[in-house]
Amino acid sequence: MVRWLGIAAFAVVIAALPRLVPQFVAFELTYAAAYAIAIVGLVILIGRTGQISLGHGAFVAVGGYTLAILVTHGVPYGLGIVAAALIAGLLGVALGGIALRLAGVYLALATFALANSVAPVLKRFGSLTGGAQGLSIPSHSETELYYLTWGVAALLFALAYFGLRSRVGLALRALRDSEIAAVSFGVNPVFYKTLAFGWSSAYAGVAGALLALATAYVSPDVYSVALSLNLLVGAVIGGLQLLWGALLGGLVIQFFPLWSQAISPALAAVVYGIALILIMMFMPGGIAGALGRRMSFIRRGHE
Amino acid sequence: MNGSAAMVSVEGLSIHFGGVAALSDLSFEVGEGQITGLIGPNGAGKTTCFNCITGLYRPSAGTVVFKGQNLTRLAPHRIAGRRIARTFQNLELFPSMTALENVMVGGANRARALELLDYVGQRDNAARIVHGLPFGARKMIEIARALAMEPELLLLDEPASGFGHDAIGQIGDTIERIRSDFKTTILMVEHSMQLVMRVCNRIIVLQSGQKLAEGDPAAIAANPAVIEAYLGS
Numbered sequence: 001m002v003r004w005l006g007i008a009a010f011a012v013v014i015a016a017l018p019r020l021v022p023q024f025v026a027f028e029l030t031y032a033a034a035y036a037i038a039i040v041g042l043v044i045l046i047g048r049t050g051q052i053s054l055g056h057g058a059f060v061a062v063g064g065y066t067l068a069i070l071v072t073h074g075v076p077y078g079l080g081i082v083a084a085a086l087i088a089g090l091l092g093v094a095l096g097g098i099a100l101r102l103a104g105v106y107l108a109l110a111t112f113a114l115a116n117s118v119a120p121v122l123k124r125f126g127s128l129t130g131g132a133q134g135l136s137i138p139s140h141s142e143t144e145l146y147y148l149t150w151g152v153a154a155l156l157f158a159l160a161y162f163g164l165r166s167r168v169g170l171a172l173r174a175l176r177d178s179e180i181a182a183v184s185f186g187v188n189p190v191f192y193k194t195l196a197f198g199w200s201s202a203y204a205g206v207a208g209a210l211l212a213l214a215t216a217y218v219s220p221d222v223y224s225v226a227l228s229l230n231l232l233v234g235a236v237i238g239g240l241q242l243l244w245g246a247l248l249g250g251l252v253i254q255f256f257p258l259w260s261q262a263i264s265p266a267l268a269a270v271v272y273g274i275a276l277i278l279i280m281m282f283m284p285g286g287i288a289g290a291l292g293r294r295m296s297f298i299r300r301g302h303e
Numbered sequence: 304m305n306g307s308a309a310m311v312s313v314e315g316l317s318i319h320f321g322g323v324a325a326l327s328d329l330s331f332e333v334g335e336g337q338i339t340g341l342i343g344p345n346g347a348g349k350t351t352c353f354n355c356i357t358g359l360y361r362p363s364a365g366t367v368v369f370k371g372q373n374l375t376r377l378a379p380h381r382i383a384g385r386r387i388a389r390t391f392q393n394l395e396l397f398p399s400m401t402a403l404e405n406v407m408v409g410g411a412n413r414a415r416a417l418e419l420l421d422y423v424g425q426r427d428n429a430a431r432i433v434h435g436l437p438f439g440a441r442k443m444i445e446i447a448r449a450l451a452m453e454p455e456l457l458l459l460d461e462p463a464s465g466f467g468h469d470a471i472g473q474i475g476d477t478i479e480r481i482r483s484d485f486k487t488t489i490l491m492v493e494h495s496m497q498l499v500m501r502v503c504n505r506i507i508v509l510q511s512g513q514k515l516a517e518g519d520p521a522a523i524a525a526n527p528a529v530i531e532a533y534l535g536s
Contacts, residue, residue, distance in 0.1 A: 170400075174408045177397035184357055184395070185408050185452065186383040 014150050018143055027214070028254055030146045033153040034210040036250025039234045040160050040243065041203030046232075047240035048164060049196040050176035051099055055111030057228030059088040059201040061118045061218075063208025068135040068218045069128060077140075081152065081209045088205020089198045096197030100190055115228040119220040134219025137212060149210045156203060161243055163199075172196055204231075237279050239286025248287045310335040310456060310488045316355055316365035325351045326512040329365070333456070338482055338489045340499040343509035344532065349492040350392055352509070353458050356490075357389055358382040369456065388454035390445045392461050392492070398434040402444045405433055409451025419447040422484075423477070438465045446477075450485060457481070459491035463498050475501045496533075500524065508532070 018026040038060055045051050063084035070080040095114065102110055122129045129135065140148075163169055171192045174182035183189055212218045230253045238249025260271035283290035309332040316329040326348045333339045341349050354360040356367050358379035367374045374382050388409070396405050402425055406416035420426045423443040433441055442465060449457055463474050475498055482489055493499050499506060499520070506523040508516040516526045523529055 170404060170408055173400060173404075174397050177399050178395045180359060181391070181395035181397060182408070183379040184359070184383055184389055185448065186380050186410065187408070188378075188380045 011154070018146055023142060026146050027142050028258070030142070030149045030214050031211065032250040032254035033149045034207045034214065034250070035231065035234060035253050036247045037153050037156050037210065038204045038207035038231050039238060039246040039249040039253075040156060041200035041207075042231060042235035043238075043240055043243060043246050044160060044164070044172075044203070045196055045200035046235060048169065048176060049172045049193065051193065051196065052104070052108045053111040053200070053228075054108050054225075054232060055114035055228050056200070056204045056231050057223050057225065058111075058114045058118045059092060059204035060208035060211065060227060060231075061122065061220075061223035062088045062091055063205030064212035064218045064223070065122065065129055065135070065208075066205065067209035067212050068137050071137050072135055077209075077213055081206055084205040084209035085202040086205075088208065089202030092201020092204075093194055093198035095201070096194035099197050100193055112225070112228075115225045118223045122220040122223070129220075130218075132220060134217060134222075137216045137218070139216040140213065145210075145214050149214065152206060152210060156206065157243065157247075160203075164243070168192070168195070233276065237276060237286055239288030239290075239292070241285060242288040242292055245286050245288030252287070308335050309333065310370060311356070311490070312366075312368040313352070313356070314366050314368065316352070316362050316367065318351060318355060318360055318362045324512050326355070326362070329509070329512065329514055331507045331514060331517060333488060333490050334505065335488050336482070336486070337504040338478065338491065338502050340503035340506040341490060341492045341509065342494070342496070342499055342506060343515070346511075347509035348512040349509055350460055351512075353389060353460055353490075353492065356382075356458065357387060383452065386452055386455045387458070388449035388452040388456070389458035390442075390449055390460055390462065392464070394438075394441050394445055396433045396441055396445055396448070398432075400433060401430050402433055402436070402440075402447075403429040405444055406447045406451045409448040410453070411451035416447075416451060419450050420444070422450070423447045442466075446481070450481065454485070454487050457485075457487045457489045459489060459493075461492055461494060463493060463495045468497075471495055471498050471501075474498060478502050 017029065038056060042053065042056060045053055066084040066087045067077065067080035070083055071077050098110060099107055123132050171187045174187050175189055175192055179189060234249030234253040235246065237252050239245025256275055257268065257272055260268040260275065263271050279287065311333040314330050316326050317324065318326045329352065341352060343349055351360065355362045358374065358377055362375065369385060369387065397408060402420055403413065403416050406419055407413065411419060417426060417429060420429050423446050425440055425443050425447060428436055428440055433444060462478065463471055466474060478489065479502055481487065503520055506518065506520055507514060508523060508529050510532050515532055516523060516529050518526065
């Protein structure tokens with residue numbers, strides 16, 4: 001009950017914010033929501049399945065370019081977002097096959113290589129991708145983008161919430177906790193690990209499509225390795241075990257660098273780094289983990 | 304087989320790790336509806352045999368036939384799909400899950416999972432994360448998870464280990480109750496001779512990966528080779 005009231009209150013605040021804050025802040029919140037969608041994908045993959053990806057920026061790129069190419073050919077952006085999810089998701093399923101053969105640090109390295117390969121591949125196929133120049137997309141009003149992005153985020157959070165509570169979510173957690181026990185109880189490891197990779201990649205693809213719409217532009221340099229690492233930072237700092245940690249993660253990777261910049265333009269990266277280290281030291285389960293513990297403490301106090 | 308048909312036939316099973324033969328040319332049968340004990344000193348290959356039956360290990364030679372179908376090349380999750388359930392010697396629960404969720408992974412819905420937890424006396428722990436629960440409770444939850452598969456064959460790996468001597472009678476009762484309530488066939492690895500002698504219809508004795516003896520409890524208790532192996536080790 002308290003949980004649903006909290007979600008309702010949050011929804012009201014998000015709906016009202018564009019009228020309450022300066023337009024540039026609302027626009028930054030659009031980015032935060034898009035990042036949060038990609039981070040939900042990482043929470044599903046890393047938090048729930050125990051597979052690691054340092055290459056989710058590649059799926060963000062696939063989503064962004066899918067949308068850009070379709071929209072510049074006259075396809076409505078709604079269809080472009082769906083196509084971004086499908087294509088990034090299918091690519092994730094294909095690469096999930098590799099993930100099955102690798103684990104831990106080797107999987108991390110393979111996905112890292114994937115992240116590194118994005119820009120060269122995009123530049124190579126210039127006739128489709130616009131090469132180093134990238135592609136421009138017709139721009140939309142910032143208010144429209146804000147509600148679109150937060151609306152899609154709400155939908156995908158709900159889907160992840162119910163998906164992770166279903167048999168599928170249970171199977172993923174079983175594989176993460178003990179693969180030996182999971183397979184001994186009928187969980188097909190190939191199917192579920194591939195599914196998790198595809199699911200996670202589809203979310204990254206949608207995030208990429210929404211980021212491309214917001215920026216009205218895609219180019220290879222946007223999808224550097226730094227993007228992949230930033231998403232991972234957001235997932236870990238927000239909290240890998242709780243879905244709403246992804247929301248905090250999206251806000252962190254959007255706003256912390258800006259605040260660091262405000263504190264000390266010369267040492268922005270250092271300030272950001274110190275903030276991240278402090279969070280990891282004092283909140284090992286991420287911000288959501290720490291807040292979640294505090295809230296369950298309060299709830300117990302009322303019993 | 305005392306008139307009952309063989310549910311499982313293990314034939315010529317061999318597996319080696321590196322140069323060490325963990326099982327060599329092991330053959331035995333498990334009669335339907337019976338409780339069969341697999342005993343032997345540490346390192347005799349008992350758990351290895353379980354892992355071959357459930358597909359976690361791929362034997363170097365030999366076959367495992369379950370109800371007329373060869374399981375030997377099937378993936379573990381497919382073998383589980385034939386309703387072969389197991390427990391683990393050192394417990395393999397899903398530590399981050401509640402007891403209820405653990406049992407649900409076995410295939411039960413929420414209501415059925417609660418019933419099964421009740422059946423093993425763990426209903427009070429249903430909503431608790433299993434990680435912090437006492438060993439005995441986790442052991443019972445593991446049995447409930449196995450029962451959630453409605454198993455035709457239940458493999459119990461040392462059900463009495465970790466329990467005190469005075470609990471053996473109760474564990475024996477539980478195992479016999481499971482056999483009749485779930486109409487299941489049980490193959491169990493166990494060190495407690497007291498428990499094995501009490502519940503098993505038939506006993507297979509392993510030593511160094513080979514079958515040393517096979518027979519009903521009275522015959523095994525009187526077998527000189529078995530006495531020698533147990534007293535000698």
